Amino acid sequence: MTGNISASAASRFRPDLEGIRAVAVLLVVLFHAGVPGFEGGYIGVDVFYVLSGFFITGLLIREIESSNRLSFRNFYSRRFKRLVPAATLVIVTTLVAGFFIIPPLTRASFGWDGLAAAWDVSNIRFAFQATDYLTSAEAPSPFLHFWSLAVETQFYLVWPALLAGVAWLCIRRSRSVRGGVTWALGTLTVLSLASSVWLTTVTQPMAFFMLPTRAWELAVGGLLVLVPASVRLPNVVKQLLFGLGILVIVVVGMVYNKHTPFPGWAAVLPVVATGLVIFAGATTGLARVVVNPVGGALGRWSYSLYLWHWPILVLTAIALSRNLPVWFNLALMLLATVMAAGTFRFLENLIRERRWSVTRSFLTMGALTLTSSLLALAVVLAPFAQGGGGKVPVLDPANLATDLRAATLARAVPANLTPTLTQARKGLPLVYSNGCHQSIDSSGMPACVFGDPKGNRTVWLVGDSHAAQWFPAVNQLAKAHHWKLVSHTYSGCPTSTTVLPHPNTAGARYVKCAQWQTDLLAAMTQAQPDLVIDSGASILLRGDENGFAARLADLRRVAGAVIVLGDGPRQAQDVPPCVSDHMNDAAACMTNRVAATRDNRAANMAGAARQARVNYVDTVDWLCAPSLCPVIVQNILVYRDDAHLTPAVVTWLAPVLDQYLETTLK
Secondary structure, X not given: OOOOOOXXXXXXXXXXXXXXXXXXXXXXXXXXXXXXXXXOHHHHHHHHHHHHHHHHHHHHHHHHHHHOOOOHHHHHHHHHHHHHHHHHHHHHHHHHHHHHHOOHHHHHHHHHHHHHHHOXXXXXXXXXXXXXXHHOOOOOOOOOOHHHHHHHHHHHHHHHHHHHHHHHHHHHOOOOHHXXXXXXXXXXXXXXXXXXXXXXXXXXHHHHHOHHHOHHHHHHHHHHHOOOOOOOOOHHHHHHHHHHHHHHHHHHHHHOOOOOOOOHHHHHHHHHHHHHHHHHOOOOHHHHHOOOHHHHHHHHHHHHHHHHHHHHHHHHHHHHOOOOOHHHHHHHHHHHHHHHHHHHHHHHHHHHHOOOOHHHHHHHHHHHHHHHHHHHHHHHHOOOOXXXXXXXXXXXXXXXXXXXXXXXXXXXXXXXXXXXXXOOOOOOOHHHHOOOEEOOOOOOOOOOEEEOOOOOEEEEEEEOHHHHOOHHHHHXXXXXXXXXXXXXXXXXXXXXXXXXXXXXXXOOEOHHHHHHHHHHHHHHHHHOOOEEEEEOOHHHHOOOHHHHHHHHHHHHHHOOOXXXXXXXXXXXXXXXXXXXXXXXXXXXXXXXXXXXXXXXXXXXXXHHHHHHOOEEEOOHHHHOOOOEEOOEEOOEEOEOOOOOEOHHHHHHOHHHHHHHHHHHHO
């Protein structure tokens, strides 16, 4: 056997590639199951992309070379028969099961995720969701894994036209079709890889999810089809290349982790390693590691196993309201493997063996897509009872501790809950809509004056979103006391002299945040405010308390006084969805005080404030009773996610905050 992988050779069955599919899906499954040592198992998707590029390009090139034309109808008929039935079964099953498991508040989003999966646009939906800082507390979608299938389907939409167009130009100009396609794929590889490397450092979710930054991986597989038939490898070389490729894939899957800037340059290793395996074409010796009955079976089931494993993991964790131990996840993966085997045997094979006309194939696949789409829309539109909004009561600071203790004993969600559960995410402070709270990676520093613009005292509110959440109370007090309020806050950017890690891009530094911090200090130096109120997410400052203290000292030198509002408790669950699922027992969503203030967050912030010699206010006592941290106080929903406060509870706490601000400004 030779190492020839020309278009004609690509048509034959490759047991080695069946085995490499098994390796790829096992890496993904072990990663998602949380098995230690496989934190980089997500690279299994990249292995699949190279394989898909190899198989599909080979199929298309063979047809073009044999007939000087390409039947788009036949191609898409085969692809739909291969992919749509199993995907529809999983989508429909997940929608039905999820309707009874997913908290009512997030059912609509869950339904939209299902609709995106049915129409192969999941990658676009999740790319934009991943860049939204406010959605970070939400549980992962049971349809999240469909992003990779969407990328592949989008590849199928453009690849035949690309190859047919290049072939047409080559035939018209009497040029070699293989040469033209090689140049086209080579150029695409370079441009796509360059865009992936660049975008990974700018906005990693876009680089991770989108086809233009993944196309080079598929193109590499396509280029392997075009290796001249004259290229032959000795058996020992084939085995060495195969063994090296497998070794690199497995090692990368074990060494990479969530902090690896991916895809970018990091994706080159698994892609090249997969290319080595394809190029080697070995089926004996070292190749028997994957060329065996087990590897063959897992390779055949890999598509269905990929489809089933993720919703089983996610829905089970949501149903049990906790993170699952690894052994339990592995048991679930055995169940997923059984379901994958059944799906392959009784659905994938049966559909593939049917001799349908192209028209019937399109009609059948269209009916399946329509069915899953209508079911997804039904989930989106399903109503749930959540009560109506009411007024925010007036708090007597002397009664705060009593109100918090009473809140830990309450069970049923009040009918006049404010904000309502559906409003909790949307009802953000004013600074979010007028540009005074800046989103991640934005630039500039707009003029943001509130309170009494002509007031005789100037107060600045600065920090990240955990500072912006206090704006409603600070603005209310500024108006009442005739203070001029200047608000400048920036998502994911707590006060520090350190260039902090980027909140959305693994391995990158938050350079724009650091620049904004510098500009903010310069503006404050010129303004010389009477009081600076600073707050931030302590989890973002973990390990950087010295940088926090240094910047607080800078603020103290340019302001009359500085107050740090300590970070509040963090609930174990995303609160609005949890409450929607426990309308008669909201206590099920409460976190005990010790867990909610874990890692000495308040103590670390307080220590930094003492180091900088500024005032520190511990807000935990404003939000927690001695034992528990309630999620509803009187008729007020406290959290809009797991850690950010609603404007309603901040407004309610304004009298408590007033005591500290008035004393400081006297």
